[in-house]
Amino acid sequence: MSNPPVRTVFFVSDGTGITVEMLGHSLLTQFDGIAFEQVTAPFVNTRERAEEWAARIAVLVRDGLRPVVLTTLVDESIRAVFKSTGAFVLDFFEMFLNPLELELGIGSTHTMGRSHSARDRAGYQQRMEAVNFSLAHDDGISTRDLPKADVILVGVSRSGKTPTCLYLALQFGVRAANYPLIPEDFERGEFPPALAPHLGKIFGLTIVPERLSEIRNERRPGSQYADPENCRREVAAAEAMMRGLGIRWVNSTTKSIEEIAATIMEEIRIVRRAF
Amino acid sequence: MSNPPVRTVFFVSDGTGITVEMLGHSLLTQFDGIAFEQVTAPFVNTRERAEEWAARIAVLVRDGLRPVVLTTLVDESIRAVFKSTGAFVLDFFEMFLNPLELELGIGSTHTMGRSHSARDRAGYQQRMEAVNFSLAHDDGISTRDLPKADVILVGVSRSGKTPTCLYLALQFGVRAANYPLIPEDFERGEFPPALAPHLGKIFGLTIVPERLSEIRNERRPGSQYADPENCRREVAAAEAMMRGLGIRWVNSTTKSIEEIAATIMEEIRIVRRAF
Structure with missing residues (x-):
């Protein structure tokens, strides 16, 4: 053929x-x-x-x-x-x-290269600040400025939180923090206390356990962390925790980063800060 | 009015x-x-x-x-x-x-929501790997995998390297590392030795010193780091160093992140790895 x-x-x-x-x-x-x-x-x-x-x-x-x-x-x-x-x-x-x-009822300006020019300085600053915010609030590094976050993503390690936050920052100028749900939280049976005051702007990411295991295996081959059974337990515990608190979530396994980001923008009713 | x-x-x-x-x-x-x-x-x-x-x-x-x-x-x-x-x-x-x-000479499929769907799994993986690569090779953290980089951005601290790398990763699936040019390099009068084997894929970012001083002042008000005269010296030294090695650069002061990224893609002749 x-x-x-x-x-x-x-x-x-x-x-x-x-x-x-x-x-x-x-x-x-x-x-x-x-x-x-x-x-x-x-x-x-x-x-x-x-x-x-x-x-x-x-x-x-x-x-x-x-x-x-x-x-x-x-x-x-x-x-x-x-x-x-x-x-x-x-x-x-x-x-x-x-x-x-x-x-x-008006002529267009016929100006070249406007759509991604730096003409919109305020919007540009918003996006740069949002990127810095996301990097400073990645993986729960800092909780100090969480009151300033537009959205806080939660989910187990390697569920796709970091790329989603960076995309939200770069594309929409949105201040997106993320915070991991870890085995200690599941053992304690309690949602991370640092997040309690911010429930209204929390959004979850989940992932099919088999896929999670694959991704974790690339990082730490053969580890307990990557073990399929462990991944299943973590995902089930995280979903149960989110369900209990009424936190909405999307499954990142079958969605693109654009689809996840657009879903979050719509569900949390965030207004974009920049084009 | x-x-x-x-x-x-x-x-x-x-x-x-x-x-x-x-x-x-x-x-x-x-x-x-x-x-x-x-x-x-x-x-x-x-x-x-x-x-x-x-x-x-x-x-x-x-x-x-x-x-x-x-x-x-x-x-x-x-x-x-x-x-x-x-x-x-x-x-x-x-x-x-x-x-x-x-x-x-063919009908279109009329399938909804295709343009940003996760259908293109290989492309999606490329972009996620590129984001992880950029984060792992931000600000000279690691030089181990520089041979795998598609491009390495250099420039003084706060010249816009990190957001540009993340944009290249997310938008084009390009593996973009960045490495700072710091006062020690200028005193020694020598380009960072770790970058010497990779000159062909190095691209510079520069910035107007007055703007750099403003940005640094937000981070560390009143510091030597943010001092206008110090910023002028650093920028002049970085540009002299890049000129001496024939490294191309763009000025991030007047360009948007999209313009910087598109310029780099064109100058380094990088082929995008993903849509």
Whole structure:
């Protein structure tokens, strides 16, 4: 059997390319059975840079399947360079800005690279402070500033708390602390006392014990810590504890970090502090 | 003078809402002089949920300026619920999927919530490993696994290395380490020896000394560490050292974390490991 044809997709932006990449990736996940080679072209903010990329695209047009070019280009003359290659070009701004201009009754500024610029200094500061907050309140290191936390994640060791907190901080500017539920808590049969005043903003992460055991085994092979039976006991005890206190939780085994983060934002009704 | 009118914009998704939020925010940055109230509605994957949101939107339509509703909804019947509200609705999938289907000669799967699902388990693992790598190689804590790093960021303390590494890990699945350039290095006049074997993947961050002094003052007010003259000396010494070794750098003062990360990806020619 031959391999499926590979279609090259270019994500072209006059800024970081992060929006068009996410956008494009989201579209491509809707097509099964085609292999895509994905190439990002950021900072294409001059005709010269556009022409360098266009030359590369034109070669592909000539030699094989014509590439798909998804763009977020504010400047029409730069867009035109890509359209002249013969590739299949869809520009995101072109399709959305015109109808929006009509609806809002105002022209858009046509400023390049705005969406992830440092123009929004307050928002940027929020995000940096949130990252520092998350690092300083990772794994229960400090409980001093928990009153300032927007959310406090709890769960057994290696249930995914740290990456989730960092994602919440970077993506939403949210101050996310995390605190482990450990065997001592389960033996004592008591939720960590330091968290008692903050029940309203606590959210749980849980994980399938078999998966937890795998993850822990990578860290400490053959340990009691990673033992499947021990993992089962810890997860059951943590879930019982959360249930008893009415703490909502999600299972990180089958969810992406974006899904976990978006669920938390919605459940705790956190308002994002920054874009 | 009266305040500008506030236009409510809803970002509606059948998944996390992260794509449509980024998309919408990117579009709105192109309009000056209008205040937008931005509301995200994630996980709108049933008609019931759609109708709850539609009721809220319909009230706004009746009472004032009609809201803008930007959506990434795969299911047409859910989209129709929003269109019936009388709001101004633009759906991203509707505008892009049809032309793409024609071009690719294949129907799309119309599967909800795919773009940030945990379906891509390998990619997810990459990102989690990258986060763990970044945390284990933050601030020069460990040099053991530097051969495995995709990039090593260097710069003076508080120049923005840690958040940039975490962003690279979470967004691109890239293994990013960071290593501080400290006064001892400048006195010795020698680049940290541990980094010598890795010059090809080192990238620098620098910062305007006045800004650095402000940031350090928040941490240790009135210290020698935060002193403006000391900050000037450290930054000048770090830049001289990087220049001497041909290490490229960006100035984090005027750039967002996304711009810094995209610049590094391009300059070091790192291939992203995950979406």
